Amino acid sequence: MSQIALPLTTLSGAGRIVTGPSLEPVIWALQSSADWPFHTAVLAGPARSGKSLLARWFADSGVGDAIDDADDLDENALFHRWNRAQADGRALLLVTSRAPGEWRIALPDLASRIGAALLLEIATPDDLLLRGLIEEHAMRRGLVLGEGVLAWLLPRIERSHAAAEALVQTIDRLSLERKAPVTISLARDALAERVHGAVGGEFQPRLL
Structure with a gap:
């Protein structure tokens, strides 16, 4: 078993990410945000799978920003956040509990940009x-x-x-x-x- 202890500085305090072969591709991708298309990735996974903890770790790393429950955010506000990240040259991680294909976006410009993002899925635990x-x-x-x-x-x-x-x-x-x-x-x-x-x-x- 491999564990990554993460000293989080968020209000939620310290946390630990427990990982294994099924989660390692997500960890590697989060550590390689410079390779993301348009500096954007979508992190999707089931309930209690550690999405929020991963997002806090990513944000605390200083290499980019993370938006938890991005699929519940007003689309115009989310589009503004995406544009700001592009202007600043910062990576943007969007977290959703919806399965791929279930996040329906009405705003065409936003839909095309989210559709081009790197999709990271948290798989069934090994x-x-x-x-x-x-x-x-x-x-x-x-x-x-x-x-x-x-x-x-x-x-x-x-x-x-x-x-x-x-x-x-x-x-x-x-x-x-x-x-x-x-x-x-x-x-x-x-x-x-x-x-x-x-x-x-x-x-x-x-x-x-």
């Missing part, structure tokens, strides 16, 4: 990334997950960033309720709750 996410969320909660528990979980968990976060929250809750360490049996019960929807309490995402 095994190394998924393991890293589980370990990171567990560490933030003070949970100890043994190698046996991790080995049991990895082939069974839904392959998504949000699922890894939600599962660790459920494991944490069951461990506290039972006043018991995390065993394969407890992890099995937590996974069953996630699969069958019998989750006690609303999921409140906290990380990445």
Whole structure:
């Protein structure tokens, strides 16, 4: 597993990006903004996949600007931001939760410019990334997950960033309720709750 610790200076404080082979192309592209067409890239990915953290890291690097939830911004305002970035010669990273092709832009000039941008997609987590996410969320909660528990979980968990976060929250809750360490049996019960929807309490995402 490879992890990049990022000392963020934003109001959200420090953060850590957990990465693996599936995310490395995005990391490499963010580090090569000079090669972006028209100095612009669009970062797309599912919920809880670390898009905002990556955008803050990129902005804090000083090489360019980032706009989170760019697809929700007024199109004229976004077009102005694009023009300003071009005039300043700065890279511009636009972050969206919409899948490629689902971001419908009514303003023709803006649509053509966004269409020419480099598209960066956060893919489904690979095994190394998924393991890293589980370990990171567990560490933030003070949970100890043994190698046996991790080995049991990895082939069974839904392959998504949000699922890894939600599962660790459920494991944490069951461990506290039972006043018991995390065993394969407890992890099995937590996974069953996630699969069958019998989750006690609303999921409140906290990380990445």
